[in-house]
Each structure stands twice: as C-alpha cells, then as structure tokens.
Amino acid sequence: MSVEATVFEPYPFKIGERILRRRQGKLEDWDVIAVNDKEITVKCPFHGMELTWKRSSFWYGGETAAPATNKD
Template identity: 45%
Template sequence: MNHTVTVFSPYIFTVGEKIHIDSGRRKGDWEVAAVADNTVTLRCPVSKKEFTWKKFCYLIDKKQTTTWPGES
C-alpha cells in the first residue's frame, strides 16, 4: 500500500538573508540579523526593529525578485 507523506525540513538561516514569510503572525518581509543554535533574530526592513524567536521556518520555495521589501 502506498501512502502520501508530507515532509518538512527545518530551514537553515543565513545572516543577511532576505526572506518573506507567507502567513501567520510573522507574515511579511524580513532580514536575518542573527542566528544561534535554537533562535533566529529577524529585522524588519522598514522599521529596523529586531525580534528574536525560536527557530520556526520550513523552506517552501526560493524566488528571484527585484522588489524587496514588497508592498503589504
């Protein structure tokens, strides 16, 4: 019998990386400011405020774009 299995892989952040979170309370554009063993610090590219959270992201897709940060 075959089964459909959904596979998740934790994303490995790189300092300076520009990311976009598609949904949820952290939705929007961010820059990776710092990475530790269990946490990631993200910086808002508009306000420059930084927030440190436990690592939470999973890679869905990578895209090339000329517009970053995007419009809300």
C-alpha cells in the same frame, strides 16, 4: 491515513539573507540578523522592528514522502 506526508526540515538560514514570511495572506519582509541552533533573529527593513523566533522546522522545497507505518 494519507499515503503521503509533507516533509519538514530546518531551513539553513544565513545572516544577511532576506526572507518573506507569509501570514494571513500577506508577505512580511525580514532580514536575518542572527542565527543559532535554537533561534533566529530577524529585523524588519522598513520599520526596524526586531523579532526572535524559535528555530523549529520550516517547510521548504515542497517535498513529500511516504510516512512511516505505525505497527503496534
């Protein structure tokens, strides 16, 4: 088992923020147009396409930490 784990936490998205999402080696440009506790809605600034994503944990900051030990 690894002695370090990557820390995931909710990113504090803000309406009007421009984000870049890396997928399959490419960066996708998105504008944040709506945010609530469960979802984030983004809009492509070039094509106008809108998507709503479940607001799960998004990695940011590159932080790692020691995982909790599993004592059965």
